[in-house]
Amino acid sequence: MADFIVPSTNRPESDAQHRLHGPIHAQRHVRIICVGAGASGLLMAYKLQRHFNNFSLTVYEKNPEVSGTWWENRYPGCACDVPSHNYTWSFEPKVDWSAVYASSKEIFSYFNDFARKYGLHKYVKTEHQVSGAYWNHEKGGYDVHIRDLQKGQDVRDHCDILVNASGILNNWAWPAIPGLDKYKGTLLHTANWDDKIDLKGRHVGLIGNGSSGIQVLPTIQPHVSKVTTFIREPTWVSPVQGLEQHVFSDQERLEFATKPQALVDYRKNVERGLNGQFGIFLKGTTTNNDTETYFRQQMSEKLSNPYLEERLIPNWHVGCRRLTPGVGYLESLGKDNVQVVYGEINEITERGCKCDDGNEYPVDILICATGFNTSFKPRFPVIGPSGKNLQDVWAQEATSYFGLAAADFPNYLIFLGPNCPIGNGPVLSAIECQADYMLKLIDRFQTHNISQFAPKAEAVADFIAHKDLFMSKTVWHDPCRSWYKAAGPNGKITALWPGSTLHYIEALMELRLDDWEVKYNGNRFAWLGNGYSQTELDESADWAYYIRDHDDDEPFSRGRKLQLINKSGTVQSNLGVSFSGMDKSKEGEAKL
Known part of the structure; x- marks a missing residue:
């Protein structure tokens, strides 16, 4: 065996000096803190555990349980608007989903079971809320301040790399309506639901017709005496053709469980459909125009009310706001015990809502389905080496690198940051490629004497600049009020990626280190070490592995490599797989 010295993590030398004692690419110890144990945080823990050695990880989670938004959101009808079999990790299917659109309880169980299966809870400290992160000029990395919510104590920790996986749909917000504190009835928010409240036989007020409100109304309508729903603007609501809600039969679930290929084929077909939606978001494409015609027809048929049709069917393009499969919502608006009040709420009174029509609408219980603070600013101060706080830097507009990181804030990584594909297609697929990109950065940090990136x-x-130019040609640019935008209907689009999810996945396949500012501890080539290779450390490795009887190298060109990854030639045709059942507009896509 080769005579070498493995660098010690306790050696009182610089990282560059450490490396001179070990082989090329020696893996130094790296300390990682992750904020949030929702889907992204759990995936990060899984991938670090699977792919890395010589690391330590702590995931701080403010809630008593893991799974993030799927533990928090328990309001009536809460579900995901992505087909359940594809709201899973690509490598971790679930065979027994109850329906195409599963409840939040089922989704919580999926992520909680994922954490249990792979032993991820050992990395997680629940009821620990991060309150600040401050760059340490002497050691590098961040000093992280945490509040132990159970003990009421402040905790300090330090990391080389800080990963913010706290998400954007968990900082719920009351509506900015005057008088909210005056209301003397029962006040609820969909993201802070009180299970003890019984709605049966009560007169319920519902503010909002976004995703949450659309799910709440048809769920509570059969059980309450009356619902007065307050709607201030139109929105496109319709199941996407070909993927309406469907409850899986026992036979279907049995087939998924006993015939793995049947489940894989089903998931692939759904995923192709999700990826086939992108033409909907491009102005002037056949897909967008035909989908809008279909949506308009469906909404008219289900509303069957000229007054509501005029007010609820938008005059902006389909897709400007997030598409929501409103199962039963439009039909509920026409029920005898549902009153639709269209317009602005001027103030909340002791009894209910006073609207711009001059009328006051008393209700026993007032539900605010008014969503979240989606400014992308971190929920805690992040202070970089310059002393600037990212909260202040992003106060007017959040600008990131590919939704992953912020300029001038080294060693700080973000899941679902600004301008990532949160609404462009299958979101968990995007989260997976974000995690993979982060792992490549962490690997580079661990095996080179890098101090900052x-x-x-x-x-x-x-x-x-590229994103803004691209967005001007999409339906997202239309003057609709959307959380995709930073500042009102005409604001910049800060939430979405300038392309499809598949486009994002391919953009992140390789590190573009020319886009990164990298600083080193000492000589940048100290990673070359003591002259020994990693192969020579492994007595079981073939020390002549490159001697072959034929050329079996993987492709070096990007195009050939991608053809291997995407299994080019194995699918007869992807034309016509979009959910609307219509062919993609090659002409429209070529224009963009």
């Missing part, structure tokens, strides 16, 4: 400010500026 952050995207260059000019790279971020160029990305934002």
Whole structure:
């Protein structure tokens, strides 16, 4: 065996000096803190555990349980608007989903079971809320301040790399309506639901017709004496053709459980359909025009009310706001015990809502389905080496590098940051490729004597300029009120990626280190070490592995490599797989 010295993590030398004692690419110890144990945080823990050695990880979670938004959201009708079999990790299917659109309880169980199966709870400290992260100029990395919510104590920790996986749909917000504190009835928010409240036989007020409100109304309508729903603007609501709600039979679930290929085929077909939606978001495509015609027809048929049709069917393009499969929502608006009040709520009174029509609408219980603070600013101060707080830097507009990192904030990574594909297609697929990209950065940090890495400010500026130009040609640019935008109906689009989810996956396949500012501890080539290779450390490895009888190298060109990854030639045709049942508009896509 080769005579070498493995670098010690306790050696009182610089990282560059450590590396001179070990082989090339020696893996130094790396300390990682992850904020949030929702889907993203759990995936990060899984992938670090699977792919890395010599690391330590702590995931701080403010809730008593893991799974993030799927533990928090328990309101009536709460479900995911992504087909359940594809709201899973690509490598971790679930065979027994109850329906195409599963409840939040089922989704919580999926992620909680995922954490239990792979032993991820050992990394997680629940009821620990991160309150701040501050760059340490002496050691590098971040000093992280945490509040132990159970003990009421402050805790300090330190990390080389900080990963913010707290998400964007968990900082719920009351509506900015005057007088909310005056209301003397029962006040509820969909994201802070009180299971003890019984709605049966009560007169319920419902504010909002976004995703949450659309799910709540048809669920509570059969059980309450009356619902007065307050709607201030139109929105496109319709199941996407070909993927309406469907409860799986025992036979279907048995087939998924006993015939793995049947489940794989089903998931692939749904995923192809999700990826086939992108033409909907491009102005002037056949897909967008035909889908809008279909939606308009469906909404008219289900509303069957000229007054509601005029007010609830938008005059902006389909897709400007997030598409919501409103199972039973439009039909509920026409029920005898449902009153629709269209317009603005001027104030909340002791009894209910006073609207711009001059009328006051008393209700026993007032439900605010008014969503979340989606500004992308971190929920705690993040102080970089310059002393600037990312909360202040992003106060007017959040600008990131590919939704992953911020300029001038080194060693800080973000899941679902600004301008990532949160609404462009299958979101969990995007989260997976974000995690993979982060692992590549962490691997580079661990095997080289890097002290800091952050995207260059000019790279971020160029990305934002490209994004803004692209967005002007999409339906998201229409003047609708959407959480995709930073500042009102005409604001910049800060939530979405300038392309499809597949486009994002391919954009993140390789590190573009020319976009990153990298700083080293000492000589940047100290990672070359003591002259020994990693192979020579492994007595069981073939020390002549490159001697072959034929050329079996993987492709070096990007195009050939991608053909291997995407299994080019194995599918007869993807044309016509979009959910609307219509062919993609090649002409429209070519224009963009």
